[in-house]
Amino acid sequence: MGLFFYNVARAMVSRTGCMRMNSGVEQLRMQYDEAPYASHPFPQSAPENLAAVAHLFGLRAPPVATARVLELGCSSGGNLVPVAARHPRARLLGLDLSGVQVRQGNERIAAMGLANLELREADLAQVGRDELGEFDYIICHGVYSWVPAEVQQAILRICSEHLSPEGVAYVSYNTYPGWKAKEIVRDAMMLRGNPRDTPAERLSFARGMVDFLQQVARKGSVLATALEESAPLLRTSQDYYLLHEYLEAFNAPCYFQQLIDRADAVGLSYLAEAEPSGMFVGNYGSEIAEPLLKECGHSQVLLEQYLDFVVNRTFRQTLLVHKPRAADIRYRLDRARHAAFHFAANLPGHEAMRDDGRSQSFGAEGKAQVITTHMEVKRAVEALTAAWPATLAHAEILAQAVDGNDTAAARTRVDDLLEFLITRGLVKYRLDPVEIEAAQDPARPCIDEEVRRMAAASRNDADAGTFNGWHDAVLLNPVERWLLPELDGTRDRQALVDSLVEHVAQKHVLLLREGQPLADPRHIASTAALHVDALLARLPEMKLQRGR
Known part of the structure; x- marks a missing residue:
């Protein structure tokens, strides 16, 4: 067998099941021991x-x-x-x-x-x-x-x-079908990358293969299209992800x-x-929804498979x-069940709320938006946004929305809103409240103890981080991983600055200016103050639970 064909066979081991040095399970064990996958909340x-x-x-x-x-x-x-x-x-x-x-x-x-x-x-x-x-x-x-x-x-x-x-x-x-094109890229990366000895070498050679193919692929070819679709992910993903997604022995x-x-x-x-x-076919437009509903009848499974082809x-x-x-199971939403939910949404208005019957828009630019003339809907959106990132119970939303106009029509409009937000993926919902106070006491910020413990336990990891009340991963930069565990309500801003200066002295943290380590104590103190202010400003977007 020539070297080229040997390397192809070795790279395609996940397809053929042949030429394995050990069993598949042992091969996996070795790969994950050698290059651990980052462990975060999903x-x-x-x-x-x-x-x-x-x-x-x-x-x-x-x-x-x-x-x-x-x-x-x-x-x-x-x-x-x-x-x-x-x-x-x-x-x-x-x-x-x-x-x-x-x-x-x-x-x-x-x-x-x-x-x-x-x-x-x-x-x-x-x-x-x-x-x-x-x-x-x-x-x-x-x-x-x-x-x-x-x-x-x-x-x-x-x-x-x-x-x-x-x-x-x-x-x-x-x-x-979406992975059909991605497999072309994966196979090419494995061909050049997998014969190498270390994870770093495998990934470096695999990336080189992608660079080469991007230069020579014929415009409009299947290969060029596959490379174009994969390029953003290959550019932005961390090494551990690419190693396991594109270079692991098994991806089926x-x-x-x-x-x-x-x-x-x-x-x-x-x-x-x-x-x-993604399950609500109405989100894809009538030209897709109508024929699919006719074709699939009442089979959600068949509808889902058709949608996979539609969106690749x-x-x-x-x-x-x-x-x-x-x-x-009932795929037609039952509004009576909404009463058990606690909802959270961030849908800022594009202008001050008006009570003049004119249409107003709410929601982030570039995303599906709420457009309404009804005051009940405007108040409901405003209440949800004011509470964000915490939840409001269904009854709380109704109470703030109807505001003395508690009619069947008003309640229906609020339920219309909530169903729209659910089907469009614009609202989070839980059966129990999520209590997050994004606003902190600026004098002595205090974060939940378990959140601080996680930050401290992971501070030496390359991907140090903690979690918030929505089960999001909150990644921390080299300064935040030392400061966040200290937000226990006992330290004011100056104490946090002093603590960071001490971490610099202990060589836990390296502060730079124009790429060079700071040595002058005055520059270290002023830069430390900037980092403390940046963390305090970032706390609301982290959506961390407040300490008690």
């Missing part, structure tokens, strides 16, 4: 979101506060730590193949004092029926497409065998219907997507439930 996978989506479509879900939560492929627990911190009565377990990441995660969990969370090293394909018990929420993010077929089967089996009767499982995966996208058929075979049924706005979808975050529950 908002769509939060159990609070899964419970809310289940409720939206007619199903009851277990209370998250006391739930048992399992994550398959948990990395070092970054997606579970925030849930454990928010819900001390919940019990959480994470399983991952990488012993390196499991040890790192358990060290962090111990440092944070979280007694309700445990990580275990495990090969999912070897997990037995009697080993784990029952879980209300099972999460598998960024794993299913990136493992051998036998592990894919194990993931769905575990979801079926260990999901509680009213539980919800979340599985994310790469999808066709599937069609949506294939995933649903596999789930059906083990007793699971489709519920929804973790971001439901590359990735899904699918929710599954036990098959007997499928009969209770």
Whole structure:
């Protein structure tokens, strides 16, 4: 076999299943030990979101506060730590193949004092029926497409065998048809990158292949189009993501219907997507909605598969439930169920609110907007925006919106608004309130203790960060990772500046000016003050819980 063909075969190992130095599972273990995947919270996978989506479509879900939560492929627990911190009565377990990441995660969990969370090293394909018990929420993010077929089967089996009767499982995966073009780019990157010895070398050579192909690909060709579509992601993504998405031995996208058929075979049924706005066919315009509704009838699964072709979808975050529950799912929204929700939205007005019957617009420029002449709708939007990033209960929104004009027509207009916001993805909603006070005492800012502990525990990581009440990852720059843990309500601005100056003296932080380290104490102090002010100004957008 010539060298060229040998390298092609080696690069295509995930397609052929041949020429493996070890078993597929051992190969994965080595790759993740060698280049750990960054471990952060993924908002769509939060159990609070899964419970809310289940409720939206007619199903009851277990209370998250006391739930048992399992994550398959948990990395070092970054997606579970925030849930454990928010819900001390919940019990959480994470399983991952990488012993390196499991040890790192358990060290962090111990440092944070979280007694309700445990990580275990495990090969999912070897997990037995009697080993784990029952879980209300099972999460598998960024794993299913990136493992051998036998592990894919194990993931769905575990979801079926260990999901509680009213539980919800979340599985994310790469999808066709969108990944058809991306596979061309991946195959080319693997051809040149994978024969190299270290992750850094593999990625460097793979990027070189992309650069070469961009120069020589014929304009308008399939290759040129694939490269153009992939270019933004390749330019902006971090190294760990590119290594595992494009250079890992396994990346097996599937069609949506294939995933649903596999789930059906083990007793699971489709519920929804973790971001439901993409499910509402009306969002795609009448020229798409009308023929698809006629073609697909009442089959949401068939409709979803058609939509994947329409939008060339590359990735899904699918929710599954036990098959007997499928009969209770309702895809036509029931407004009566909205009364249980707590809503949050940031829809600033483009001008001061007017009570003159004239049309006004609300919402960020360039996105779907609320345009209305009705005062009830204007007041509801204003109330939601004033409360952001915290939630308002349905009853609170109605009370502020109708403002003495409590008529059936006024209430209907508010419910019209909320349904519009839900279907367009312009509002967050939960079954329990999310209490975030974005405004801080400027004299002595105070952040929730668990949020500060996470920032301190991760401060030496390349991707140091913490989390907020919406299960968002909040990444921290080299200064913030030292300052944020000190926002405990005992320090004023000058104390924070003094603390940062001390961190510079201890060589925890390096302050630069025009690319050069600062040495003059006066320059260090003035620059430290600028960094403290920048952090205090950024706190509202971080949406961090306020300390008590």
